[in-house]
Amino acid sequence: MAKVLKTGDMAKCIGCFSCVLICAAVNKKSHSLQKSCIKIRTYGGIAGKFVETVCHACHDPACAEACPANALLLRKGGGVLVDANKCIGCRRCVSACIVSAVDFDEDLKLPIICHHCGVCARYCPHDCLSLEDV
Amino acid sequence: MIYEKTIRVLYVDMKEQQVLIVEREDLKQYMGGVGVASKLLEETMRPELSPLDPAQPIVFAIGALSTIYPVITKAVAMFISPLTGELGETYAGGRLALSMFSSGFDAIVIVNKADKPTYLAISPNDVKFRDARPLWGSEKDNVGRIIRDEERQYAGKRSIIRIGRGGENQVSYACVSVDRYRHFGRMGLGAVFGSKHLKAISIVGSREIPIRDFGSYFKVYREIYETCTKSDVMAKYHDTGTPINVAPLNAAGALPTRNLQQGSFEHADKISGETFSQEYLVRKVACSGCPVGCIHIGQFRREFAAHGHEYETISVGYDYELIFALGSFLGIGDPKDILELIEDVELAGLDAMSTGVALGWATEALKTGLVSLDDTIVPLTFGSSQEYRAAVGYIANGVNAFYKNLGLGVKHASKVYGGEDFAMQVAGNEMAGYHTGYGSLIGAMVGARHSHLCNGGYSLDQGLPIGKDVNPDDMAEALLKEELERCMLNSLTICLFSRKVYDRQTILAAFAGIGQEMTDDDLTAVARRIYAVKLRIKKRMGFDLQDIRLPKRFFETPSMHGQLDEAVAHEILMKYREKIAALDTATAGETE
Numbered sequence: 001m002a003k004v005l006k007t008g009d010m011a012k013c014i015g016c017f018s019c020v021l022i023c024a025a026v027n028k029k030s031h032s033l034q035k036s037c038i039k040i041r042t043y044g045g046i047a048g049k050f051v052e053t054v055c056h057a058c059h060d061p062a063c064a065e066a067c068p069a070n071a072l073l074l075r076k077g078g079g080v081l082v083d084a085n086k087c088i089g090c091r092r093c094v095s096a097c098i099v100s101a102v103d104f105d106e107d108l109k110l111p112i113i114c115h116h117c118g119v120c121a122r123y124c125p126h127d128c129l130s131l132e133d134v
Numbered sequence: 135m136i137y138e139k140t141i142r143v144l145y146v147d148m149k150e151q152q153v154l155i156v157e158r159e160d161l162k163q164y165m166g167g168v169g170v171a172s173k174l175l176e177e178t179m180r181p182e183l184s185p186l187d188p189a190q191p192i193v194f195a196i197g198a199l200s201t202i203y204p205v206i207t208k209a210v211a212m213f214i215s216p217l218t219g220e221l222g223e224t225y226a227g228g229r230l231a232l233s234m235f236s237s238g239f240d241a242i243v244i245v246n247k248a249d250k251p252t253y254l255a256i257s258p259n260d261v262k263f264r265d266a267r268p269l270w271g272s273e274k275d276n277v278g279r280i281i282r283d284e285e286r287q288y289a290g291k292r293s294i295i296r297i298g299r300g301g302e303n304q305v306s307y308a309c310v311s312v313d314r315y316r317h318f319g320r321m322g323l324g325a326v327f328g329s330k331h332l333k334a335i336s337i338v339g340s341r342e343i344p345i346r347d348f349g350s351y352f353k354v355y356r357e358i359y360e361t362c363t364k365s366d367v368m369a370k371y372h373d374t375g376t377p378i379n380v381a382p383l384n385a386a387g388a389l390p391t392r393n394l395q396q397g398s399f400e401h402a403d404k405i406s407g408e409t410f411s412q413e414y415l416v417r418k419v420a421c422s423g424c425p426v427g428c429i430h431i432g433q434f435r436r437e438f439a440a441h442g443h444e445y446e447t448i449s450v451g452y453d454y455e456l457i458f459a460l461g462s463f464l465g466i467g468d469p470k471d472i473l474e475l476i477e478d479v480e481l482a483g484l485d486a487m488s489t490g491v492a493l494g495w496a497t498e499a500l501k502t503g504l505v506s507l508d509d510t511i512v513p514l515t516f517g518s519s520q521e522y523r524a525a526v527g528y529i530a531n532g533v534n535a536f537y538k539n540l541g542l543g544v545k546h547a548s549k550v551y552g553g554e555d556f557a558m559q560v561a562g563n564e565m566a567g568y569h570t571g572y573g574s575l576i577g578a579m580v581g582a583r584h585s586h587l588c589n590g591g592y593s594l595d596q597g598l599p600i601g602k603d604v605n606p607d608d609m610a611e612a613l614l615k616e617e618l619e620r621c622m623l624n625s626l627t628i629c630l631f632s633r634k635v636y637d638r639q640t641i642l643a644a645f646a647g648i649g650q651e652m653t654d655d656d657l658t659a660v661a662r663r664i665y666a667v668k669l670r671i672k673k674r675m676g677f678d679l680q681d682i683r684l685p686k687r688f689f690e691t692p693s694m695h696g697q698l699d700e701a702v703a704h705e706i707l708m709k710y711r712e713k714i715a716a717l718d719t720a721t722a723g724e725t726e
Contacts, residue, residue: 014427016420017232018204018359025352031136031202031343033236033291041290107342125363125425 001133002077004057005038005116012126013050015040019120019129026119028105028112035105037114038129055079055101055114057134063113066096075115077134084110135240136202136648137346141170144239144261146254148330149188149246151263155239163725166198168223169625169664170241171212175221176667178243181674185214185222185322186304186329188247194234195241197627201232203355203644204362205632207421209234209312210624215321215583217306217488217543218562220675221668222321223583226295227421227629228313230337233293237339248331253296255285256337266333270302273481278314281336288338296334297324298483300530304328305541307488307564308530311480315419315429315451319485320585321563346649354647361635363425371428371631372418376454377407379567384462386694388570388592391462392516393494394558394691397569401467405457414469416449421629428631434470450477458567459490464497465516478523482530489529491564492544493522495557504552509536548685555686560584561677569688570595571695572604576706577613579682580714582668587630589617595695604695606702610709621668622661659723666722669714679711 020036028035038054057078064072064080071086072093089109094102103112118131135142141161145154164170171193178191193212200206209230215222234242237256244254248263251270255262264284269277277296285292293313300308301324308324309317318324327333345351362368370378383389384402391399403409410432420427432452435445450473460466460475479486497514499505507513511528512521528537539547544564548557558565560578566586568574577591578584586592594612598604620630628636636644638654645652689700 014418014420014429015422016425016427017422018425021201021423022355025345025348025355029345029348031235031345032341033232034340035342039290123359123425125427 002075003116003118003131004077004079004134005054005114005118005121006130006132007052007054007128008130009126009128010050010052013040013052013128014126015042015050016125018123018125022123023120027115027117034103035112037103037112038120039103052129053100055116056099057116062096062098063093063102063111066092068092072111072113077116079116080113081115082111082113084108087111135238136198136343141166141240142238143174143241143243144256146242146244146261147246148244148248148252148263148332151248153261160726163660164664164667165622165625165660166200166240167195167208167625167627168210168212168621169660169667171195171210171223172664172667172671174241174243175212176671178245179214179671179674181676185216185219186325188330189245190214190326190329192244192323192326192330193241195627196231196234197625199626199628199644199648201235201423202351202648204359205368205424205426205635206626206628207231207423208624208627208629210627211310211318211323213321213323213326214675216304216325217322218584220677221582221671222323222326224318224320224323225624225627226310226312226316226318227424228316229293229422230295230312231627232422233291233337233339235339236291236341237337238341239339244330244332247329251331251333253281253334253336254332255281256335256339257285257288258338258340269333271299273298277334281334285336285338291340292336292338294334294336297327297332298481298530300324300483300541301328302333303530303532303541305484305529305532306543306546307485307492307541308483309485311483315431316421317485320487321583322485324483347647350649351647354643358635358640358644359425362632367634368426368632372426374407374411375428375430377410377430377452377457379454380406380457380462381408383568383570383694386570387692388568388595388694389462390458390558390565390567390569392465393463393498393556394565394569394687397691397693399462399465399467402462404467405461405469405472407454410452410457410469414473424629426631432469432473434473436474448473448477450480452476455567456486459487460522463490463494463567464519464522466519466522467517468519471519475519475522475526478526482526484526484530487566488543488564489526491558492529492540492547493525495544495548495553496525496540498556499548499551499553502553505536509534554683557685558687560684561682566592568592568595569691569693571598571693572609572698572703572706573598573613574693575684575688575698576609576703576710579684579707580613580679580710581617582665582672587620589613589620595693598695600695604702604706606705606709609706610713613710614713618661618665621664622657625660625664662717663722663724666717666719666724669717669719679707682707
């Protein structure tokens with residue numbers, strides 16, 4: 001069964017950034033925050049609420065629609081998979097996503113998009129994130 | 135940087151508004167963190183000038199393994215302390231270490247004074263000296279908000295550190311706040327910021343740091359993560375947090391109360407960690423890179439109009455040390471009063487521990503007639519929080535001669551007004567919340583920064599069976615061993631709460647995970663090297679252990695091991711002095 005990342009319990013988030021660091025490490029083999037597919041930030045500084053920015057697993061994704069090179073393949077369960085060989089680095093997917101879940105890797109010239117592997121959920125100490133069957 | 139042969143240092147001149155990046159291979163022998171910071175302080179300090187002279191440096195550093203493994207979340211700041219007049223060293227968590235790591239700077243050295251209030255904005259490919267005139271005089275929360283708005287494209291990656299009125303007015307124990315809930319609390323870094331017209335630093339980076347060998351790295355990461363989150367090694371820090379210590383320390387007679395007139399507090403159960411958790415805790419927060427999350431946020435409401443049920447809600451971070459300093463030490467037994475006082479100290483930008491201890495002395499000085507109500511303005515009385523709230527503002531603003539003197543530390547104030555026997559400081563630094571015995575007391579004297587965290591002396595006391603006589607040589611040896619070990623741990627900048635996670639075997643595995651083969655002997659050598667630098671700094675500042683005069687009260691009020699004997703304390707101190715005299719501090723294996 002296909003799985004997608006759910007972020008329903010962000011009220012429990014302590015802002016530890018484990019999800020961000022582990023995503024960058026596992027998926028991009030990098031220690032750099034900006035390589036992560038999931039982003040955590042606060043509204044109103046650390047005293048504010050922690051919020052996440054990550055792919056919503058759309059079934060009819062705007063990012064894929066905007067891609068002129070067919071580099072974003074629809075993923076079973078929702079969201080997309082990046083075909084690095086086809087990507088021309090135009091960044092249309094970045095601006096197409098209204099939840100800002102698509103970032104751009106300036107080193108590889110490829111979009112950074114969550115592929116719902118769930119490693120962030122496994123390393124969330126507060127169970128804010130989960131990988132669920134759809 | 136990790137994987138690199140060099141330490142990357144950003145030098146900042148506030149007066150000339152110039153920066154210089156230097157890659158230094160020679161600093162690698164100090165590993166990182168406190169090692170690199172000590173060496174940079176030794177190179178740039180000006181012993182002939184006063185601590186607040188603009189030429190004195192501020193040094194920040196992150197560690198050799200910063201933020202790539204769990205709970206390695208601290209940054210260290212070193213400077214010449216306006217409080218003690220010698221080596222200043224303080225640590226903070228928050229997001230600073232992660233932001234510095236991303237910026238690619240292992241260390242930052244700041245000298246000289248800007249012509250006008252300034253904040254530093256360090257971002258990818260730029261360092262800006264920005265106008266902070268509108269922020270001067272502003273409370274720290276506002277400063278954070280305004281800078282967040284100014285640098286808004288970096289949300290989620292940036293760290294903002296800032297001072298309050300206490301720092302601007304150069305109170306000797308002014309702090310620097312880091313990302314709202316963490317602090318470079320002790321020894322007056324905030325005053326050094328103030329002396330440079332430096333209101334705040336915002337730092338963010340985007341440096342790409344590829345993992346060299348993912349398999350090796352991830353294996354170690356996973357094991358450490360599991361230990362931190364699944365074993366009970368870290369559980370107490372997350373659960374009730376450090377305030378869990380209130381009850382056992384009180385029961386042992388080691389909770390400093392009413393300016394250490396007592397070692398236990400009759401209202402301890404009302405201000406225990408358990409009470410705070412049940413009645414006031416609303417949230418926990420973590421430093422970036424720490425899955426534990428020990429930052430406990432309490433909340434209370436305050437009526438701001440006499441009629442009409444008008445309330446504001448206030449959230450405050452609390453910890454054991456704050457509950458001791460602004461609670462039991464001032465005889466305050468209502469958690470709401472303590473939270474309110476913490477908030478005032480926070481907004482004023484002062485160190486909570488020094489502030490509480492200073493006010494404890496002031497209360498007794500007023501009661502015994504050493505000072506008058508003309509000096510204190512309000513009738514400071516143990517247990518009465520509203521007067522203390524006013525006094526916090528008086529210290530931060532230096533409203534009269536008395537509060538100006540109190541703002542220079544309790545050692546200074548008691549020298550001016552008398553009452554040195556009950557001015558609870560050690561070598562100029564106000565005491566910590568542990569009247570546990572010789573370990574705690576001598577540990578603070580010999581500790582490089584006169585903190586309970588230098589060598590964990592209180593922990594040695596707690597491990598010693600009650601009724602057993604202390605062996606001076608053993609105690610001195612144990613303190614030295616731990617002081618050295620923490621030099622090494624702090625060169626990694628682990629959070630010391632995780633010191634049981636990061637045993638030597640784990641540290642070596644963590645280095646191996648990033649392809650750095652180290653041996654146990656290497657770690658020992660690094661510790662010695664770093665301690666040698668610290669001892670040299672202290673010597674150049676004219677510090678000698680035998681010059682320290684302790685207030686008599688330490689020996690009058692029984693500790694958890696009963697009444698302490700000044701002669702025994704002196705013997706331990708002299709043993710320690712002999713031991714460090716025998717260390718090779720001239721080079722300690724350092725190379726040019």
